[in-house]
Amino acid sequence: MKRLLILGAGTGGTIMANKMRKQLSHDEWDITIVDQHKTHYYQPGFLFIPFGMYSRQDVVKPKNSFLPMGVNLIFQEIDRVEAANNHVVLKDGISLKYDFLIIATGTRVVPEETPGMKGPLWHRSIFDFYTIEGAMALAGFFKTWQGGELVLNIADVPIKCPVAPLEFVMFADAFFVERGLRNKVNISYTTPMSGAFTKPRASKMLGSLLEEKNIKIIPDFYLERIDNDKKTLVSYDEREIPFDCLVTVPVHKGDPMIGRSGLGDEMDFARAHKHTLQSDFFPNIFVIGDAGNFPTSKAGSVVHFQADVLTANLICAIESRPFTESFDGHSNCYIETGFGKGALIDFNYDTEPLPGSFPFPGIGPFGLLKETRTNHYGKLLFRWIYWHILLKGKEMPIDSKMTMAGKRM
Amino acid sequence: MAQKVFAGVTVDINEEGYFTNPAQWNKEMAVEIAKEEGILLTEKHLAVLDFLRERFAKGEALTIRSVGNSGIIDIKGFYGLFPGAPMKKAAKVAGIPKPASCV
Numbered sequence: 001m002k003r004l005l006i007l008g009a010g011t012g013g014t015i016m017a018n019k020m021r022k023q024l025s026h027d028e029w030d031i032t033i034v035d036q037h038k039t040h041y042y043q044p045g046f047l048f049i050p051f052g053m054y055s056r057q058d059v060v061k062p063k064n065s066f067l068p069m070g071v072n073l074i075f076q077e078i079d080r081v082e083a084a085n086n087h088v089v090l091k092d093g094i095s096l097k098y099d100f101l102i103i104a105t106g107t108r109v110v111p112e113e114t115p116g117m118k119g120p121l122w123h124r125s126i127f128d129f130y131t132i133e134g135a136m137a138l139a140g141f142f143k144t145w146q147g148g149e150l151v152l153n154i155a156d157v158p159i160k161c162p163v164a165p166l167e168f169v170m171f172a173d174a175f176f177v178e179r180g181l182r183n184k185v186n187i188s189y190t191t192p193m194s195g196a197f198t199k200p201r202a203s204k205m206l207g208s209l210l211e212e213k214n215i216k217i218i219p220d221f222y223l224e225r226i227d228n229d230k231k232t233l234v235s236y237d238e239r240e241i242p243f244d245c246l247v248t249v250p251v252h253k254g255d256p257m258i259g260r261s262g263l264g265d266e267m268d269f270a271r272a273h274k275h276t277l278q279s280d281f282f283p284n285i286f287v288i289g290d291a292g293n294f295p296t297s298k299a300g301s302v303v304h305f306q307a308d309v310l311t312a313n314l315i316c317a318i319e320s321r322p323f324t325e326s327f328d329g330h331s332n333c334y335i336e337t338g339f340g341k342g343a344l345i346d347f348n349y350d351t352e353p354l355p356g357s358f359p360f361p362g363i364g365p366f367g368l369l370k371e372t373r374t375n376h377y378g379k380l381l382f383r384w385i386y387w388h389i390l391l392k393g394k395e396m397p398i399d400s401k402m403t404m405a406g407k408r409m
Numbered sequence: 410m411a412q413k414v415f416a417g418v419t420v421d422i423n424e425e426g427y428f429t430n431p432a433q434w435n436k437e438m439a440v441e442i443a444k445e446e447g448i449l450l451t452e453k454h455l456a457v458l459d460f461l462r463e464r465f466a467k468g469e470a471l472t473i474r475s476v477g478n479s480g481i482i483d484i485k486g487f488y489g490l491f492p493g494a495p496m497k498k499a500a501k502v503a504g505i506p507k508p509a510s511c512v
Contacts, residue, residue, distance in 0.1 A: 156474055192473070194497075220494055222473060224484070236473075236488045251474070265469065266478040274468070295470055 001030050004314075005088060005098035007078055007257075009035035009063045011043075011391065012289035012303040013104035018393030019311045021068045024318075032072040032096060034088070038063055041132060042386060044300065044379075047164055047336070049135035050142055051175045056132065058383075066391045078105070081261035083282045100284050100314060103263070103270050105255035107160055107290040107298055113251035114155055116226035125231065126246045129168060130160060138247065142175070147184025148244030153233055154191045155223045155251045157198075160290060160298045163345070165189070165249050166196060166206055167336040173213045174338030188216040190233065190241060195219055199352035202345055205369055209337060252298070254291055269293040274349065275326040277310050283317065286310055296329040296349060304390055305330040308400035330402040332358075334379035342375035344368055348402040354409065359398050361406030368407065415441045420504075427500065427507045431465065434504025442502045446491075450502075454490055456481045458503040471496060471508040 004020055006013045017033050024031065045059035064073055077091035087097045109130045111117040117126065127141065128134035152169050159165075169189050176182040189196070189210060195203040196210055196217055210217055224236045232240040254268035263281055264270050271280040272287035274294050279285035287294075288310050289303040296302055305327070312325040329349030336342050344366045345353035355369040365374050389396060410429060412419050416437035421429045428434055439458060443450045460479050464471055473496050477484035491498040496508050 157472070158470070222484075236484055237493065266475060293470065 002028055002099045003097055004029055004031045004100050004102070005096055006031070006033040006102045006104060007035075007081075007088065008104035008106055008255075008291065009033050009067070009073065010040070010104060010106050010289075011300050012106070012291070012307065013102065014040070014063070014066045014391045015303065015307045015393045016102055016104065016288060016310060017067050017071045018391070019307060020314065021070055022393070023311060023315060026070055030072070031070065032074060033067065034074045034076060034078055034090065034096070035063060036075065036077040036091075038075055040066060040391075042383060043130075044161070044164075044386070045383060046129055046132065046135045047167055047171070049132075050127075050129055050138040050168075051171050052139060052142075056136065059132070061387065066387075068392075078255075078257045079260070080257055081263060081285075083261065083263065083279075083285060086284070098284075100318065101286070102310070102314075103258065103279075103285065103287045103291050104289055105257065105291045107252045107254055107269070109250040110253050111248070111250040113253075114223060114225060114248075116228055117155075117248060117250060119226065119228045121226075121228050121231070121246075125244065126226065126248060128248050128250055130164075130249060141245065145245065147176075147181050148186075149242055150185050150187045150245050150247070151233065151241060151243040152187075152189050152247045152249075153221070153223055153241075154193075154249045156192055158298055159249050159252050161333070162198065162297055162299075163333050163335045165191075166210070168247060169210065169215050170213060170338040171336060173215060186216070187214070188218055188241070190218040190221040190223075192222045193219060199347065201355075202347075202353040202369060205343075206335070209343075209371070213338070258291065265293050267293075274329065276313055276323050277306060277327055278313070278317070278323075286314060286317075294327075294329070297331040297333065299331055299333060300386070300390070301332040302330070304396070305332075305400040307393065328401050330400060332398070334375060334382065336376065336379055337371050340376050341371045341373055342377075342379050343371050344375045344378065346402060346407075351402060351404070351407075354407040356407040358406055423506075425507060428504040429506070431462065431503075431505045434462075438504065439502050442504075446498050446502065448491065448498070448502070451490075453482065453486075454502070457487065457490060457499060461499055461503045462505060465503075465505045471500065471505075 040063045042059040045054050048054035079089045079091050081088050087095050089095050123137040127138040176185045196206040197203040222236050232242050258264035258270050259268040270287040272292045288306050290298040309325040309327040313323045316323050332346045347353040357364040358366045420433040476487050487495045
């Protein structure tokens with residue numbers, strides 16, 4: 001019996017378990033997946049929680065309900081990969097052998113990386129919305145907040161879902177307008193990048209949207225520490241920004257297990273080839289999604305597109321054939337812009353987000369790089385697609401490779 | 410594509426002044442580019458430039474934090490060497506493209 005071992009039962013691991021179980025014979029291949037947590041979170045939904053649009057029950061389901069028959073599921077913390085010996089050691093000392101390994105352990109926020117962040121103000125005046133706990137705490141805070149300086153800060157890049165902080169401030173604008181408090185709330189967007197987004201045309205479009213909504217962008221702000229007494233953010237070049245409510249996107253890192261196993265970079269993201277998804281260190285190890293050091297968005301859409309490539313390439317590796325598929329960095333993100341509208345961007349390693357229509361050229365129904373109501377409904381509909389189609393590895397009418405059809409230069 | 414002369418050699422640069430071909434770069438050029446940015450190059454600067462060029466050659470992301478974790482200098486010190494926007498300035502002096510600060 002040969003063994004495929006998958007580390008992490010989040011979006012990437014779950015999709016791969018579903019896809020590979022269909023590909024590999026039950027008589028020859030054992031598939032095992034390991035995760036320390038029993039709950040699967042619909043992470044795109046965290047954004048909606050602070051504004052009371054979603055509650056906890058809208059974003060959680062048990063992990064085991066998304067895995068197919070014939071996949072062993074182990075709930076246990078992973079201690080390390082001993083790649084030279086082709087086995088993984090779990091926290092309880094159990095050792096799992098593998099022929100092929102998929103690393104899908106995602107990324108996590110590490111507020112401890114920034115001095116003063118997890119101090120006395122944590123979850124009192126300083127909140128994150130990238131965890132269920134942070135999103136729930138902020139929802140509670142917003143219920144009674146009477147206004148002041150609302151500052152969103154991105155501590156460093158890369159982060160999960162790079163558009164989520166933009167969506168957050170636009171939702172906040174709409175939320176406080178609807179509550180009649182907008183004139184008492186100043187909203188600012190502080191980022192270590194030079195603008196609202198990384199790619200020039202999207203940055204311009206999103207930058208003007210923020211301006212229209214009277215949200216101040218403070219670029220090139222690289223956070224060093226938080227002063228809890230003065231309630232200020234302090235940058236490395238000693239600029240200070242006062243806040244009454246700080247919504248932080250803390251420094252992101254990969255799973256520490258990757259560092260312990262010697263498979264990652266200094267942020268514990270697993271080093272892997274950006275096109276083949278194969279580990280830089282061992283040919284029988286592959287990486288998918290947020291866990292990798294791929295220079296594309298850390299986002300569910302990327303994982304979904306990578307899964308098609310990884311399935312094909314893993315089969316090639318198993319059969320000792322050259323790789324047939326190459327991941328192009330394809331990413332596709334709905335961007336909520338508030339008041340029932342949304343935008344959509346579609347891009348890859350080489351092509352920045354462009355205007356046009358998606359997925360059908362000239363027809364849509366979604367508009368690229370512009371605000372429409374349909375885009376907003378696309379995002380809401382996506383939650384259903386995620387639970388019922390995407391996680392189960394079923395076909396979607398979107399190609400894993402980005403296409404120029406429907407885009408305008 | 411624009412061109413510019415550094416240390417007596419014509420090199421290709423983009424509209425923002427970043428090298429488009431890192432192979433054309435040498436240390437004498439770095440001294441001149443740094444001077445344009447108001448920086449007097451020291452050994453410490455050069456160690457950082459080498460680190461960035463190596464990482465770039467391997468196709469790895471260039472971030473301020475990665476410099477801070479390099480063992481060469483901490484982040485505060487990096488700001489001291491290249492004031493204002495350290496990664497952008499250092500990339501320019503190192504003769505590599507402007508970091509995309511990836512997505």
